[in-house]
Amino acid sequence: MNDSCDSRLWIALGTLLVLGGCSTPSVNLATTEPIKVDINMRLDVYQHSTVNTTPVAPKPTPGASAATASPTPVSDAPTLASQNRSALIQKFKMSGNLGEAVDGLLVVRVDPGGLDGSQLREAVREENAVRMNEMQRLSDEQKLPLPTIQKQQGTLNTDRAFKGEWIQTTRADGDLAWTQKP
Amino acid sequence: MKSGPALRRRRRWPRRLFWLSFLTGLMASLAGIAALVIYARAITLYFVHQALPQANVQIGSVAMTNWTTVRAERVAVLDSKAGVRVASLDAIDIEFRPWNLVTRRLAAIRLTNLEAVIGPGFTETFTPNRSGTQTSAAESAVWTVDRLQCDYGVLQISELGLPAPGVILNFAFDWRDIRFSGTDKQLRELTIWGLNASSPGAHPGPVADLDLVSLSFSLEGLSRRVVDAISVRGGTLIIGDSLQDLVAAEEKAPPSKPWSVGALALRDVEVRIANLPGNAPDIRLTINTDLQNIGMSDAGQALRNEVHEIVITDFDVFSPRNPTRKVIALPSTTISFTLAGLLRQQIDQIRVVRPRLYVGEDLFWYMDQTQGTNSTANQTEEKAWSVSNLVVYYGTVVLAAGDERVGLPLNFETTAQNVDLGNLAALRLRATLNVPSQDIDLPDYHLDLVDLNGEMRFAYPRDKMVNNLVNTLRLDQLRWRQFHADDLWMAVTFDLNQVHCEFGGKTYSGYLQGGFDFFFLPGSPWTGWVSASGVDCRRLTDILAPQNFRITGPLRFLVEVNGRTRVIERVRATYEMESGGKMEISKLEELLKAIPGTWPAIKASATRVAVETVKDFSYTSAGGNAWYAGNQGQLFLKLAGPDGERNFVVDLHPPNAPGSQNTGTRPNSPP
Numbered sequence: 001m002n003d004s005c006d007s008r009l010w011i012a013l014g015t016l017l018v019l020g021g022c023s024t025p026s027v028n029l030a031t032t033e034p035i036k037v038d039i040n041m042r043l044d045v046y047q048h049s050t051v052n053t054t055p056v057a058p059k060p061t062p063g064a065s066a067a068t069a070s071p072t073p074v075s076d077a078p079t080l081a082s083q084n085r086s087a088l089i090q091k092f093k094m095s096g097n098l099g100e101a102v103d104g105l106l107v108v109r110v111d112p113g114g115l116d117g118s119q120l121r122e123a124v125r126e127e128n129a130v131r132m133n134e135m136q137r138l139s140d141e142q143k144l145p146l147p148t149i150q151k152q153q154g155t156l157n158t159d160r161a162f163k164g165e166w167i168q169t170t171r172a173d174g175d176l177a178w179t180q181k182p
Numbered sequence: 183m184k185s186g187p188a189l190r191r192r193r194r195w196p197r198r199l200f201w202l203s204f205l206t207g208l209m210a211s212l213a214g215i216a217a218l219v220i221y222a223r224a225i226t227l228y229f230v231h232q233a234l235p236q237a238n239v240q241i242g243s244v245a246m247t248n249w250t251t252v253r254a255e256r257v258a259v260l261d262s263k264a265g266v267r268v269a270s271l272d273a274i275d276i277e278f279r280p281w282n283l284v285t286r287r288l289a290a291i292r293l294t295n296l297e298a299v300i301g302p303g304f305t306e307t308f309t310p311n312r313s314g315t316q317t318s319a320a321e322s323a324v325w326t327v328d329r330l331q332c333d334y335g336v337l338q339i340s341e342l343g344l345p346a347p348g349v350i351l352n353f354a355f356d357w358r359d360i361r362f363s364g365t366d367k368q369l370r371e372l373t374i375w376g377l378n379a380s381s382p383g384a385h386p387g388p389v390a391d392l393d394l395v396s397l398s399f400s401l402e403g404l405s406r407r408v409v410d411a412i413s414v415r416g417g418t419l420i421i422g423d424s425l426q427d428l429v430a431a432e433e434k435a436p437p438s439k440p441w442s443v444g445a446l447a448l449r450d451v452e453v454r455i456a457n458l459p460g461n462a463p464d465i466r467l468t469i470n471t472d473l474q475n476i477g478m479s480d481a482g483q484a485l486r487n488e489v490h491e492i493v494i495t496d497f498d499v500f501s502p503r504n505p506t507r508k509v510i511a512l513p514s515t516t517i518s519f520t521l522a523g524l525l526r527q528q529i530d531q532i533r534v535v536r537p538r539l540y541v542g543e544d545l546f547w548y549m550d551q552t553q554g555t556n557s558t559a560n561q562t563e564e565k566a567w568s569v570s571n572l573v574v575y576y577g578t579v580v581l582a583a584g585d586e587r588v589g590l591p592l593n594f595e596t597t598a599q600n601v602d603l604g605n606l607a608a609l610r611l612r613a614t615l616n617v618p619s620q621d622i623d624l625p626d627y628h629l630d631l632v633d634l635n636g637e638m639r640f641a642y643p644r645d646k647m648v649n650n651l652v653n654t655l656r657l658d659q660l661r662w663r664q665f666h667a668d669d670l671w672m673a674v675t676f677d678l679n680q681v682h683c684e685f686g687g688k689t690y691s692g693y694l695q696g697g698f699d700f701f702f703l704p705g706s707p708w709t710g711w712v713s714a715s716g717v718d719c720r721r722l723t724d725i726l727a728p729q730n731f732r733i734t735g736p737l738r739f740l741v742e743v744n745g746r747t748r749v750i751e752r753v754r755a756t757y758e759m760e761s762g763g764k765m766e767i768s769k770l771e772e773l774l775k776a777i778p779g780t781w782p783a784i785k786a787s788a789t790r791v792a793v794e795t796v797k798d799f800s801y802t803s804a805g806g807n808a809w810y811a812g813n814q815g816q817l818f819l820k821l822a823g824p825d826g827e828r829n830f831v832v833d834l835h836p837p838n839a840p841g842s843q844n845t846g847t848r849p850n851s852p853p
Contacts, residue, residue: 036826037795043830047813047837083836086812090752094809138704156701159680160709162742162754 082130088123098124099166099178104135104153109166109178211280215249222246226254238262250289251277261301269298287326296335327360340382347389347428351377366401369410377417383427392417392451411445419469421524422456429525446473453490455524465517467492486522489530493517501544507582509545511538523570531571541681542582543702572598581681581700593620617655633658636672660687664725667694692717692736706747713740719759727769733804735763751811758805765804765821765828770797799828806830813837 089106092098097120101107105128111117135153139146158167161181168176223244230239242256252275259269272295278288332355339349353374360366374395380388393416399409419425448471455465473484494517499510518531539545577594595616619635636655657670670687684697694717698710719737739757743750770793777786799821806819817832 034824036824038827038829039796040829041796041831043832045832045834047835080836080838083812083814086752087814087836090754090809090811094754141704152703156703156707159699159701160707160744162744163711163740 081126085123085126088119089127092120092123093162093165096166099168100154100157100161101168102151102154102158102170102176103147104150104157105131107168214280215246222252226252234259236262237268238265247275250279251275264302266301267299268301269296271296285326286324288328290329290331291327293330293332293335296332298335298337300337300339325362327362328358330357330360331355347379348382349377349379351375351395360401362401367403369398369400372397372399381424381427383424383431385423385427387422387424388420389422389425389428390417390419407439407441409441409443411447412443413445413447413449414451415449416451418452418454419521420454420456421521426525426527442475443473444475447471448485453521455519465492465494486525487520489518489520491516491518499548501548503547504544507540507544508538509540509542509548509582511540513537527567529567529569531573532569534572534574534577536576536578537574538578538580540580540582541702543679544582569601570599572596572601581706582702593618628663630659630661631657632661657687665689665722689714690718690721707744708746709742709744711740711742714738716760719763730767730769732766732768733759733763734765735801735804736760753808753810753815755808756805757807759801759803762800762802762823763804765799765801767797795825796828799823799825801828810834 089098095112097108097110097112099107099109106124108120108124112120131153135149136146138144138153139149142149154168158169158181161167163181165181166178167181169179171177223241226241226244227239230237230241238260240256240258240260241254244252244254247253253273254271254276255273257271257274258267260266261268271293273292274294275290275292276288277290277292282289332353335353337349337351337353339346351374353372355370355372357370359368374397375393377390377392377395378388379390379392380386392414394414396411396413396415397409398411403410448469451469453467453469455467467490469485469488469490471485471488494515495513497512497515498508499512501507501509512534514535516531516533516535517529518533519529523530574594574596577596579594595618597616617634617636619633622629622631622634624630634655634657655672655674657672658668660667660670667687667689670685672683672685674681674683679702681700681702682697683699684695686693686695688694692714694712694714696710696712698708700706700708715736715738717737717739720732720734722737723732736759737757738760739755741753741755744752774790774793774797777789779786781789801821801823803823804819804821806817808817809815814836815834817830817834819828819830821828
């Protein structure tokens with residue numbers, strides 16, 4: 001047992017001596033392909049202007065009279081919450097989770113689940129509440145049935161959808177179907 | 183030689199004969215007068231019957247008011263067939279000289295409160311006896327009246343049927359030396375006042391209300407259907423369906439010998455044009471005309487063909503659903519027309535200056551309502567009004583959504599021929615609004631439109647050929663801030679729900695196309711999109727960040743926007759470089775120069791290498807997307823090339839965002 005260990009040790013030392021007696025090998029650092037560098041940059045832009053959360057009468061437009069100008073509805077005031085909700089809805093629309101229904105409301109088509117899912121559901125609930133209030137107001141103001149206003153707003157939302165966003169359409173047989181805005 | 187007494191007796195006989203004759207004549211006269219007094223009623227009835235054999239004349243009383251005057255009271259002339267009263271008099275006084283009766287001459291006839299009704303039985307009632315019992319001598323027997331007088335009379339014409347109008351008028355006359363024959367050439371004056379004429383046709387209603395009419399004529403002229411002069415002063419002529427009925431019936435009536443007028447003068451006669459389309463108010467104008475030696479039909483023709491022009495100012499049309507909202511405002515409208523045209527419900531020309539067209543749902547409701555009214559009219563076969571030539575200058579289109587008003591910054595003009603005012607839908611389709619060449623500067627929008635010209639048109643229902651470039655606006659150049667596009671076209675159409683616009687043009691070596699829809703809904707929502715291809719990105723980035731940042735290569739992009747009035751609600755953009763290029767961040771050159779010389783070599787070199795790596799990058803593909811909503815957004819840009827990838831993310835945080843925390847999740851990742 002001890003003899004075998006000694007012999008291995010001697011062989012190793014001999015090898016080292018042989019190698020040590022030779023010249024030092026050169027190391028080539030050049031690459032046959034150019035070095036690829038991937039860079040990710042992120043820039044955060046903060047707006048510091050004061051948000052006016054009170055209704056502001058729009059600036060008179062050419063051809064408009066002061067009598068015909070009406071103040072922006074309170075529900076349109078850009079509060080931080082509403083801005084965040086708008087941004088969130090926009091993101092989920094682009095990801096295909098949300099669609100515009102024929103009744104003027106938002107519908108969750110694909111629930112992403114988890115935190116995103118709960119944020120999505122909360123945003124849709126709040127947005128639909130705001131929309132229903134607005135449609136009820138229009139119904140009272142125009143003395144039209146609420147379903148009529150809802151259909152009107154649904155058509156408007158469909159018309160204003162961006163390319164690729166999901167919209168609900170009514171088929172010839174009356175059934176509803178989801179399609180992407182062409 | 184006879185003795186004196188015999189001679190005296192012989193001389194008495196002539197005297198006796200004279201007295202005998204005188205007494206006999208006196209007795210005869212007294213007997214005649216007595217007979218006249220006693221039998222006046224019978225005598226009067228006899229003569230009346232001789233004059234009007236077809237009439238049933240009733241006389242309340244006849245009396246001699248003096249030795250030379252007969253007075254008949256409560257005289258009524260009845261149609262013998264129907265028993266309808268055709269004329270009545272409170273009294274008629276006939277003054278005569280006995281010795282003139284032989285020569286058929288009366289001193290005077292005075293008519294008191296004469297009322298005549300010219301109806302179906304009138305002509306027969308007052309037709310002289312033409313039977314064979316009358317001799318030519320009797321026909322030639324003509325009465326002469328030294329004075330014929332009527333202080334007040336009423337004439338009514340009714341129930342004659344078209345084309346005769348229903349007329350009621352007051353009159354008076356005082357004529358001298360009347361010879362009731364066709365040879366009396368002396369001019370007579372007839373004064374008429376309070377003349378009211380109406381149509382008994384399908385549209386019963388007044389057609390004329392004349393204050394004062396003076397007629398000059400002779401009996402001889404009347405027999406030839408000639409009136410020497412007619413003068414009308416004051417009154418109203420109403421152009422409408424009622425008059426149209428009369429004219430149409432007259433045109434269909436069998437031809438008859440025409441009447442002629444030596445001189446026709448109209449002074450201060452108001453013409454009122456009623457039943458104009460679109461609930462327009464009646465138009466009124468005053469006519470003053472002199473015509474000479476023309477036939478009545480020619481006079482009517484001349485009057486009807488005379489061109490009139492009126493100017494209407496500040497005429498506004500309001501929404502049928504909301505009377506406070508204007509749909510059309512016409513500050514100045516000049517209407518040229520002839521009465522003949524009006525009778526055909528045709529207006530020769532309407533010239534409108536500076537109209538404002540409030541394009542929105544109210545306008546289309548109004549047009550729908552007008553069209554509905556027209557459909558109903560068509561069902562009842564009523565003719566619609568039309569305009570031979572419609573000219574509009576300096577018109578302005580105002581987009582109207584509810585109470586919101588947004589004026590389009592351009593003027594339009596249009597001409598149209600044979601416009602059917604009863605079918606405004608057809609008018610919309612035919613009418614093209616020409617936009618004369620103009621430069622428009624909109625500093626509020628940082629927008630300049632250079633040499634805008636072309637055409638706009640309505641499309642209702644929405645024109646399927648919306649991309650047809652025949653009816654478009656052309657624009658030499660559009661400048662927005664420091665960007666510009668050239669040789670642009672725009673096609674604009676309007677319908678019940680929205681204004682739809684598409685546009686295209688050259689920009690930075692590429693071509694862009696876009697469109698927007700402005701919806702007629704509360705809050706004035708709108709949506710728009712712009713796409714472009716082949717855009718020289720270098721020129722764009724040189725404008726965006728001169729000497730700081732540059733990307734070369736052709737760019738393709740699509741930007742979609744939603745907004746309300748001037749507020750942008752959300753934006754989404756996708757972009758892609760169509761081929762390879764280079765990204766240079768020149769600004770980093772300054773950073774390289776600013777590397778302190780005191781830095782250790784390895785630190786300075788590492789920094790230089792890092793900056794150089796970012797500063798210049800040649801890519802083979804690049805693209806990304808961006809979005810904006812709720813005052814926040816993200817931009818993603820990815821460039822890939824032989825030296826690796828460069829991924830940029832820009833987060834735009836909303837105002838007053840807490841700290842540097844990003845809001846929300848990021849379900850979409852960079853491409």
